[in-house]
Amino acid sequence: MLRVDQLRKSFGELTAVDGIGLEANPGEIYGLLGPNGAGKTTTLSCICGLLTPTSGHIWVNGHDVVRDGVEARRVLGVVPQDLALFEDLSARENLEYWGGAWGMRGQALTQRTTEVLEATGLLDRSKEPVKNFSGGMKRRLNFGCGVVHQPKLLLLDEPTVGVDPQSRVRLLELVREQARNGACVLYTTHYMEEAEALCHRLAIVDHGRIVAQAPLAELRAMAGERDVLRLTGTFSPPAVREALSREDRLEVIQIDETSATLSVADASRRLPAIFSAIHAAGGEIRDTVLRQPTLESLFLKLTGKELRE
Amino acid sequence: MRFLALSARKDLLRILRDPIALLTWIALPIIMNGMMALIFREGDPMPQGKLLFVDQDQTLVSGLISSAFSREPLSRMILVERMDEPAARKRIDAGDASAMLIVPKGFSDAFFQRKQSTLTLVKNPSARIVPEMIQQAVDIVLEGAFYLQRVLGPDFDRFTSGPPSDLAVAAMSVRTNQLMRQFSYYIDPPLIDLETKVIQQQKKRAPFPVLFFPGMLMLALFGLAVSRSEDIWRERAQGTLRRALATPQNMASYFGGKVLALGAVTALIGALGLVLARYALSAEIHNPAAALLWAPCAGMSFYVLNIIIQLAASDPRSGVMLSMLILFICGMIGGSFFPFEMMPAWLAAIGRFAPNGWLVLRFKEMLQGPIDPVQLFYAFGTLVVLNGIAFYLICVRLRKWSVA
Numbered sequence: 001m002l003r004v005d006q007l008r009k010s011f012g013e014l015t016a017v018d019g020i021g022l023e024a025n026p027g028e029i030y031g032l033l034g035p036n037g038a039g040k041t042t043t044l045s046c047i048c049g050l051l052t053p054t055s056g057h058i059w060v061n062g063h064d065v066v067r068d069g070v071e072a073r074r075v076l077g078v079v080p081q082d083l084a085l086f087e088d089l090s091a092r093e094n095l096e097y098w099g100g101a102w103g104m105r106g107q108a109l110t111q112r113t114t115e116v117l118e119a120t121g122l123l124d125r126s127k128e129p130v131k132n133f134s135g136g137m138k139r140r141l142n143f144g145c146g147v148v149h150q151p152k153l154l155l156l157d158e159p160t161v162g163v164d165p166q167s168r169v170r171l172l173e174l175v176r177e178q179a180r181n182g183a184c185v186l187y188t189t190h191y192m193e194e195a196e197a198l199c200h201r202l203a204i205v206d207h208g209r210i211v212a213q214a215p216l217a218e219l220r221a222m223a224g225e226r227d228v229l230r231l232t233g234t235f236s237p238p239a240v241r242e243a244l245s246r247e248d249r250l251e252v253i254q255i256d257e258t259s260a261t262l263s264v265a266d267a268s269r270r271l272p273a274i275f276s277a278i279h280a281a282g283g284e285i286r287d288t289v290l291r292q293p294t295l296e297s298l299f300l301k302l303t304g305k306e307l308r309e
Numbered sequence: 310m311r312f313l314a315l316s317a318r319k320d321l322l323r324i325l326r327d328p329i330a331l332l333t334w335i336a337l338p339i340i341m342n343g344m345m346a347l348i349f350r351e352g353d354p355m356p357q358g359k360l361l362f363v364d365q366d367q368t369l370v371s372g373l374i375s376s377a378f379s380r381e382p383l384s385r386m387i388l389v390e391r392m393d394e395p396a397a398r399k400r401i402d403a404g405d406a407s408a409m410l411i412v413p414k415g416f417s418d419a420f421f422q423r424k425q426s427t428l429t430l431v432k433n434p435s436a437r438i439v440p441e442m443i444q445q446a447v448d449i450v451l452e453g454a455f456y457l458q459r460v461l462g463p464d465f466d467r468f469t470s471g472p473p474s475d476l477a478v479a480a481m482s483v484r485t486n487q488l489m490r491q492f493s494y495y496i497d498p499p500l501i502d503l504e505t506k507v508i509q510q511q512k513k514r515a516p517f518p519v520l521f522f523p524g525m526l527m528l529a530l531f532g533l534a535v536s537r538s539e540d541i542w543r544e545r546a547q548g549t550l551r552r553a554l555a556t557p558q559n560m561a562s563y564f565g566g567k568v569l570a571l572g573a574v575t576a577l578i579g580a581l582g583l584v585l586a587r588y589a590l591s592a593e594i595h596n597p598a599a600a601l602l603w604a605p606c607a608g609m610s611f612y613v614l615n616i617i618i619q620l621a622a623s624d625p626r627s628g629v630m631l632s633m634l635i636l637f638i639c640g641m642i643g644g645s646f647f648p649f650e651m652m653p654a655w656l657a658a659i660g661r662f663a664p665n666g667w668l669v670l671r672f673k674e675m676l677q678g679p680i681d682p683v684q685l686f687y688a689f690g691t692l693v694v695l696n697g698i699a700f701y702l703i704c705v706r707l708r709k710w711s712v713a
């Protein structure tokens with residue numbers, strides 16, 4: 001349903017997306033996980049035709065989005081990060097307008113609008129202007145506008161940002177339902193727990209590149225090999241690197257004068273030995289954080305930084 | 310086409326859901342028009358004033374002087390009030406009259422006896438035109454009296470010493486008849502040939518509210534277009550423009566819907582304006598169909614112009630400022646705040662080329678008289694071509710601008 005090949009997008013000197021490639025199938029929820037500024041939204045913008053790629057190719061349902069954009073967009077549904085709604089119109093009017101934009105009309109449109117209003121829990125307030133809605137209600141309607149025409153490929157750009165827990169659970173369930181109905185869902189987020197709970201496959205994105213891409217179980221296994229140990233204090237990077245290089249099954253992910261991130265197997269048992277080695281190399285440890293293997297620790301291991309940094 | 314209609318409906322609903330903004334731009338020109346009409350009120354063009362007439366003589370002669378003011382056209386300009394001197398002085402001191410004329414006791418006797426007598430005329434210094442007219446009228450009456458004295462002076466003497474005899478009356482009649490024969494040589498037919506040239510009657514200027522109407526209507530449409538053009542920033546911030554770009558539809562349909570929605574609203578405003586002008590201001594509307602069509606065309610043109618301004622601006626604030634600045638400049642020189650008829654010629658010449666100036670002038674032509682179909686075609690054609698080019702450029706720019 002979706003194939004992205006060596007996608008690259010530059011804005012002058014800045015390269016926002018640098019050679020991303022992925023493939024997603026019907027019924028699958030594919031997650032793009034990465035911090036803000038990693039290039040997730042730019043990738044989505046290229047897929048839905050808002051931005052023209054600098055190089056690379058994107059095919060949606062077999063149509064090249066650059067050469068055959070209109071056909072590609074016919075099967076596309078977009079739920080943008082912004083609340084792309086007409087606040088002075090009612091929920092029903094918004095849904096009917098966006099449904100109409102994808103060619104729906106008449107009884108089918110009315111019926112589908114009612115279904116979406118019901119699914120998003122907005123049926124009883126469907127005639128009210130959107131400006132009277134709470135943030136969570138607007139988020140749900142924003143989602144509804146993206147799925148009202150039952151797209152084959154649904155692009156979701158951080159749809160739960162700023163949403164209350166109740167609305168978030170409801171939204172995630174709506175996303176699952178789209179996939180169950182056969183849609184291919186591309187879901188960008190920087191919430192690790194959301195990605196773990198929702199996605200069948202994940203790509204971890206940083207600085208416009210995919211640093212890991214695999215089914216969720218494989219990524220969990222990658223993360224499960226080693227713990228991540230994050231130290232803060234005063235370090236002499238060359239000396240500490242030298243001292244730790246003698247340790248078995250330990251990798252220095254990142255180190256500077258004030259912090260160090262290590263990937264260590266069986267870290268809790270080996271902490272005294274690691275501390276001694278650092279101390280011997282002239283380092284002083286003030287704070288220690290040990291993470292058990294999760295996607296977040298995998299992200300840290302792969303990129304050397306926290307997901308929310 | 311269907312998406313165009315859908316978008317137009319959507320934007321029409323959005324405009325109608327903000328009635329305050331809509332009414333503001335309709336009411337503002339109406340209020341301004343009313344105020345301008347009050348300021349430059351134009352009723353009867355003749356000045357009107359009061360003459361306080363103090364007749365201390367109470368004779369036929371003093372009566373003749375006062376009756377000079379009761380003839381046309383003076384009677385339409387000057388209202389004569391007879392009263393005694395103290396009351397008249399009180400009124401003129403209070404500034405409650407244009408002038409006071411005192412005919413002293415014995416004026417009639419002095420006239421017949423060819424003796425000197427003095428009429429007193431007190432003018433109100435705060436008024437200029439009417440007192441001058443009164444003075445000139447009195448001068449003419451006195452001059453006439455002087456010539457009458459010169460011609461019929463000896464005959465007057467016969468009246469001063471009591472009722473004249475039948476013989477005296479007959480002699481006077483004969484003399485008067487002889488005088489008339491002598492004068493008839495000069496006056497019937499007149500010795501001086503008068504050539505009469507009929508200068509083409511100047512076109513009567515329309516009353517002020519009617520004069521202001523076309524410019525004010527265009528100002529309302531311009532203002533509404535400014536107010537609606539700001540919405541493009543909201544759409545960009547909210548992301549609806551980007552969402553529209555992600556649909557299989559094109560930007561021309563999306564933006565075209567906006568233009569059409571504004572066209573529908575301005576058509577309604579134009580129709581209301583024309584009905585008001587026709588029935589409330591008694592304005593003549595010679596080409597109602599063309600004028601009805603011109604209003605939405607002008608409204609859409611103003612909208613397209615303002616969208617160009619918004620797209621050229623760096624942020625919403627500067628966009629609105631720029632639009633308002635252009636609105637006011639164009640309003641001032643383009644015949645909206647002041648009709649071209651009231652502007653200095655050089656300024657009006659420049660203003661005719663301002664966007665609203667051109668639209669106002671064509672609109673006036675449609676209202677005021679028969680218009681050549683070729684001229685109509687030229688006017689509408691110019692609008693279609695210019696707006697078509699602007700529309701295309703906007704659609705191209707809007708795509709990049711939405712995702713910038």
